[in-house]
Amino acid sequence: MYKGTEEAIMREVRSITEELTNAGVRVRVDDRTDRTPGWKYNYWEMMGVPLRIEVGPKDVESRQVVLARRDTMEKYVAPREGIADTVKELLNEIGNNMRSMAWDFLRSMTARATTVDEARKHLDNGGVVEVPWSGDNNCGMAIQQLLDADALGVPMDEDASKDIGGLRDLACNDKQANYWLRIARRY
Numbered sequence: 001m002y003k004g005t006e007e008a009i010m011r012e013v014r015s016i017t018e019e020l021t022n023a024g025v026r027v028r029v030d031d032r033t034d035r036t037p038g039w040k041y042n043y044w045e046m047m048g049v050p051l052r053i054e055v056g057p058k059d060v061e062s063r064q065v066v067l068a069r070r071d072t073m074e075k076y077v078a079p080r081e082g083i084a085d086t087v088k089e090l091l092n093e094i095g096n097n098m099r100s101m102a103w104d105f106l107r108s109m110t111a112r113a114t115t116v117d118e119a120r121k122h123l124d125n126g127g128v129v130e131v132p133w134s135g136d137n138n139c140g141m142a143i144q145q146l147l148d149a150d151a152l153g154v155p156m157d158e159d160a161s162k163d164i165g166g167l168r169d170l171a172c173n174d175k176q177a178n179y180w181l182r183i184a185r186r187y
Helices: 006-022 037-046 057-062 083-108 116-124 137-147
Strands: 051-054 064-069 075-079 110-112 128-133 150-153 179-184
Touching (some): 006 057, 006 083, 037 051, 083 110, 128 137, 137 150
Parallel strands (some): 110 128
């Protein structure tokens, strides 16, 4: 904290905390004095906090705050007035952005395989593999044993039976495949 301004800053921080809490936003004020700001930024980023609000003496004077996004690493100066609405809108945007990035990453790491060898090759590269599955629980268990991997379930982001026509269950060749089953190795 800046010497001589601690009281004014903490008064503003308490006011912001109360406003955000009343708006349903979880808030944690890190007022430790034995850590540097950089250490605290890193700590809360590692904890997964999506948005950091910074308040300094110039911010108090100018009736503004600095908002730092974890997903894009961008910083914004926002007016103090209406901070709860601004934060809620930004948190919603961050959540949507992180969800989109996670789905994009999953799709980039997912491949389809129709043979055991193809599936093992994709699994060995650390990816997720979709294999033909009849929907029978025993066959699903057999696929897991055959590939030494865990079933994650059928795709939720697309039709699990799309493009499956004519394929046989990977482990139960006597059964028609009805779905793609996602498989991965968990550590």
